[in-house]
Amino acid sequence: MSKRAFIEGAEHTEITEQQSQNHAVIILASGLSQRLGQPKQLLVKHGERLITYMTRLALTTTPQAIVVVIPDDHHLIASMMTELANQYPTVQIVVNSQADTGMAHSLRMGIETIVTLESTSIGRVLIMGVDQVLLDELHLTALLAGEQTVVASRYHSWQRVEKHQNLDETVSDILGLPLAINYKLLRQWQSELTGDKGLRHLIKGLPADQIGEVDNDQLSYDIDTPEQLAYAKQKGWLDS
Template sequence: MNSIVLEDNDRQEQNHAVIILASGLSQRLGQPKQLLIKNGEPLINYMIRLAVSTNPQSIVVVIPDKHPAIASAVTELAIQYPAVQAVLNSKPDTGMAGSLYLGIETIASFEIASLDADSIEKVLIMGIDQVSLDELHLTALLAGDQTVVASGYCSWQRLEKHQNLDEAESNKNSATRKPANHIIGLPLAINYKLLKQWQAMLVGDKGLRYLIRRLPADQIGTVINDNLTYDIDTPDQLIYAKQRGWLDEKS
C-alpha cells in the first residue's frame, strides 16, 4: 500500500463525481450531526462546499428522509451550485452501504442523461463528520493514480481514557507517519468503473472496506492525515471538538 504526501501543487485534472454519505441518524450523538455548526453554517453545508472546491461534474448528497431541516440546508446549496443533487434515503438505519448504493445509482443516471459513459473516471466518497477535513486532503486523494486512494488516520481514543490528547495533537502533522493502529477509510477516491461493478455487493456498514481489502496492495494508495481521527459520534467528542474550535459553540 503506497503513501502519498500532501502537497499544495497536487491538483486534480481528471473528471470525477462526489458522493457525500450524510444519511446517518446520529443516534449516539443525540442530535443530527449534519446540522452541527462550523464557521457559521451547518456542517453538511461545509462539506458540500469542500466537495465543490474539487470542481466535480456532480455532487450527490445522500440524506435521511423525513428530516426537513437537513433537506433544506442541502437545497439551499443546490440552488447556488447546480452540480449538487440531494438523494433521500428511506432506510437510513440499514447502514452506510445502502447510502453508497443510492449514490452510485444517481451518478449512473447522470451518465445516461448526458449520453457520455466515459465522462466520469473517479468518485470521491466523503462522510459528514470529519470536522478537520480540508480541500488540500481531498485534492491529494484525487491526485493519486491507484485504483483506490484512501485516507489513513489513527482511531479515536475514548476521551475518558485518553490521557495525552495535547501530546498527540502536537504529533499529528506528519503526512507520512503510519502508526500501528492505522485506519484506512473515508474520504477516498475510487475508480468509477470498479465502484459500479461493486455496487450490487454493498451491504451493511463495512461493504466497501471489505471489497477494498481484497484488492492487490499496489492498487491501493493512502493519504495520511491524523486530523481525520476526530469525527463526531458521541457527546464527549462534540464537546472536545468545540473546545478545540473545530465546531462553533452553538452547535
C-alpha cells in the same frame, strides 16, 4: 504518499483542469446520529451547518456532480440542501428512507444517481462523510492526485489520539473515508454493498499496488458521541 509529500510535490506539479473535472462526489450524510443524540449534519462550523460546509468543500474540487445522500423526514436538512442545490446545479440530493439499514444503502443510492447522469467522462468517485471536522481541501486534492485504483485516507482511531490513552498501545490504523475510487470498480462492487459493510472490506481484497494512501491524523476526529462533540467545541473545531 503522505500529506507532506503531496504538498512538496504540488510545488512542482500542477493538477490540470482535466484531472480536476473527471470525478463525481458522493457525500454520505443520511446517518441518524443515534449515539450523538442530535443530527451531526446540523452541527455548526464557521457559522455554517456541517452538511453545507462539507458540500462547499467538495465543490472546491470542481467535480462533474455532487450527490448528497440525506435522511428521510428531516425538513431542515432537506430545505438547506435544496437551497444549496438551487445555487449550485452540480449538487444533487438523494433521500434515503432506509438510513437505519446502514451506510451501504446510502452508498448504493449515490452510485445509482451517478449512473443516471450517463456521463462517459467520469473516471473516479470521491466518497466523503460529514463528520470529519478537520477535513480540508488540500487532503481532498491529494486523494484525487493519486493514480491507484483506490486512494484512501489513513489515520488513527479516537482511542489512539485521546490524551488519556497510552499512545504506545496497539491500535490499528484506519484506512477509509474520504477516498477516491475508480468509477468502474465502484459500479462492480455496488451489489456487494450491504448493511454496515461498506467499501473497507472490499478494498482490503485488492492487490497492494492498487491501493494508495494519504496520511492525515486530523481525520481521526470524527463526531459520534457527546464527549467527542464537547472535545471538538473545546478545541474550536466546531462552533459552541
